[in-house]
Amino acid sequence: MKIKEKIILWSRLKSPWILHFNTGACNGCDIEIVDALTPKYDVERFGLVLKATPRHADVLVVSGPVTRQQAKRLKRIYEQMPEPKFVLAVGACACSGGVFDGCYSVLGGLDKIIPVSAYIPGCPVRPEAIIDGVVKLIGALESGAKKEIEAK
Amino acid sequence: MAKITIPLGPQHPALKEPENFMLVLDGEQICDATVNLGYNHRGIEKAAENRNYIQDIYLLERICGICSHSHVSCYIGCVEEIAKVEVPQRAKAIRTLVAELERIHSHLLWLGVAAYEMGFETMFMYTWRDREQVLDCLEMLSGNRVHYGINTLGGVRRDINAQQAKEIIKKINYLEERTKYYVNLATEEPTVLARTQNVGKLPYKVALERNALGPTARASGVKMDVRKQEPYFIYDKLDFEMITYDSEDVFGRVVVRVLELVESYKIIKQVLSALPEGAISVKVPWKIPAGESVFRYEAPRGEDIHYVKSNGSEIPERVKVRAPTLSNFQSIPYMLKGDYLADVPITIAAIDPCMSCTDRAVVYDAKNGKTRTFDWEELRKYSIEFYKKKGVNFSTK
Numbered sequence: 170m171k172i173k174e175k176i177i178l179w180s181r182l183k184s185p186w187i188l189h190f191n192t193g194a195c196n197g198c199d200i201e202i203v204d205a206l207t208p209k210y211d212v213e214r215f216g217l218v219l220k221a222t223p224r225h226a227d228v229l230v231v232s233g234p235v236t237r238q239q240a241k242r243l244k245r246i247y248e249q250m251p252e253p254k255f256v257l258a259v260g261a262c263a264c265s266g267g268v269f270d271g272c273y274s275v276l277g278g279l280d281k282i283i284p285v286s287a288y289i290p291g292c293p294v295r296p297e298a299i300i301d302g303v304v305k306l307i308g309a310l311e312s313g314a315k316k317e318i319e320a321k
Numbered sequence: 322m323a324k325i326t327i328p329l330g331p332q333h334p335a336l337k338e339p340e341n342f343m344l345v346l347d348g349e350q351i352c353d354a355t356v357n358l359g360y361n362h363r364g365i366e367k368a369a370e371n372r373n374y375i376q377d378i379y380l381l382e383r384i385c386g387i388c389s390h391s392h393v394s395c396y397i398g399c400v401e402e403i404a405k406v407e408v409p410q411r412a413k414a415i416r417t418l419v420a421e422l423e424r425i426h427s428h429l430l431w432l433g434v435a436a437y438e439m440g441f442e443t444m445f446m447y448t449w450r451d452r453e454q455v456l457d458c459l460e461m462l463s464g465n466r467v468h469y470g471i472n473t474l475g476g477v478r479r480d481i482n483a484q485q486a487k488e489i490i491k492k493i494n495y496l497e498e499r500t501k502y503y504v505n506l507a508t509e510e511p512t513v514l515a516r517t518q519n520v521g522k523l524p525y526k527v528a529l530e531r532n533a534l535g536p537t538a539r540a541s542g543v544k545m546d547v548r549k550q551e552p553y554f555i556y557d558k559l560d561f562e563m564i565t566y567d568s569e570d571v572f573g574r575v576v577v578r579v580l581e582l583v584e585s586y587k588i589i590k591q592v593l594s595a596l597p598e599g600a601i602s603v604k605v606p607w608k609i610p611a612g613e614s615v616f617r618y619e620a621p622r623g624e625d626i627h628y629v630k631s632n633g634s635e636i637p638e639r640v641k642v643r644a645p646t647l648s649n650f651q652s653i654p655y656m657l658k659g660d661y662l663a664d665v666p667i668t669i670a671a672i673d674p675c676m677s678c679t680d681r682a683v684v685y686d687a688k689n690g691k692t693r694t695f696d697w698e699e700l701r702k703y704s705i706e707f708y709k710k711k712g713v714n715f716s717t718k
């Protein structure tokens with residue numbers, strides 16, 4: 170592994186920046202995501218920082234079923250993110266549509282619109298589950314990136 | 322200088338939820354604002370017509386994660402009225418207890434968000450840390466942190482024991498101490514004063530005209546609180562004040578909410594000290610007799626109204642929800658006019674908007690602004706046709 174690649178990987182793993190997007194959630198998952206950022210749970214110790222624009226973000230954290238109105242906006246936000254990008258589906262709704270599956274204005278789970286890297290189930294998800302998901306994602310990134318570099 | 326129009330949302334760092342404001346700016350000053358809704362529309366009311374009364378409890382709970390107990394209590398109030406069920410006193414007391422815990426959680430959450438919008442992040446972290454205490458209480462009582470699912474037709478699902486009551490009192494005592502600090506902070510801290518005083522003005526008359534509700538209206542001096550006007554549960558037996566303030570600005574809304582916290586602590590202590598004995602629920606038949614009913618409920622954001630129509634089967638014929646934020650949104654363009662761009666986030670946050678509550682069924686014809694009267698069948702046909710054109714078919718018959 171070259172020194173340049175090492176530095177990039179290190180910075181990517183130590184500080185993934187996240188963008189939170191609500192595609193029609195009931196707020197339950199959103200407040201739990203914010204909860205995970207506040208003192209009791211504090212995911213910031215893994216280097217996670219909430220960012221305001223998709224152009225700065227590495228990880229897109231999405232809550233809620235995808236509504237008709239939000240689908241194209243979600244796509245656009247996903248496209249605006251720089252590579253490599255990862256998507257976390259938070260909550261039963263984002264994973265599969267949850268209770269809203271079958272509603273006329275809901276398209277279903279997140280994976281119908283954009284590729285998803287990790288699913289965190291629960292209605293709402295517990296902050297502990299979010300932390301667990303984030304840690305697993307970072308772990309997967311690390312092993313994936315190392316393999317890729319070694320294969321080169 | 323030429324006027325420019327900028328969009329705010331649906332994805333914007335200052336907004337926690339998808340909504341869109343078109344702001345017309347003259348330099349830094351706002352001369353007009355329009356609100357666009359519908360990004361969060363999921364079609365819950367339609368879905369409620371396809372599920373039975375028990376399933377609807379869990380569906381309607383998920384209208385909103387912050388005031389989930391409010392929506393369910395409101396819906397259940399309607400159904401119980403139609404079915405003429407006498408709910409046991411103990412169940413009513415537990416519902417009141419959860420309702421007030423929810424109000425505390427919601428107001429603390431709001432205080433944090435408002436502080437965040439002011440640029441006062443320390444307070445955001447403080448209030449959210451303290452809010453965990455309430456969430457612990459709710460989890461202990463119901464088993465879940467956000468969607469409690471404590472209500473069921475005819476009563477509540479879980480009882481409360483003496484040890485839990487003691488634990489809750491302990492946590493409430495701690496919060497009471499902390500709230501004293503917040504009261505000081507909200508009323509004396511120069512940053513807060515500078516960011517909130519004379520911002521987002523909503524005079525008494527306009528508040529009435531535009532039908533502001535809850536803390537937004539009470540901060541403009543309007544005396545309205547369903548808990549006092551039309552007491553439900555056991556509120557008629559409790560001793561608490563209706564908090565109003567007459568500064569008519571964002572500052573007033575902060576003060577009203579912080580002082581309401583204190584009232585909620587008072588209510589919880591009263592409920593726990595005189596918890597009636599007896600059963601926690603009664604049996605309600607699957608099929609609800611034909612009838613209709615409306616229930617009003619004071620949610621943390623204002624008055625929530627549900628309408629339920631039944632037709633004798635186990636599935637409701639119609640469920641209509643009017644969430645407080647929908648009503649409060651009418652005042653936002655007024656509050657924004659003449660203010661500065663930097664004050665927009667805090668002004669919007671000050672009504673404590675909850676888009677997931679609001680965006681269920683908003684139909685507004687902005688293009689011609691005309692109102693047309695449809696009768697029920699016509700309207701139904703029109704909507705089915707309208708959605709068929711868009712490729713959605715839900716004509717079941």
Ligand code: SF4
Binds near residue numbers: 195262294
């Ligand atoms: S998973 Fe549950 S809590 Fe989360 S957005 Fe969906 S309904 Fe709300």
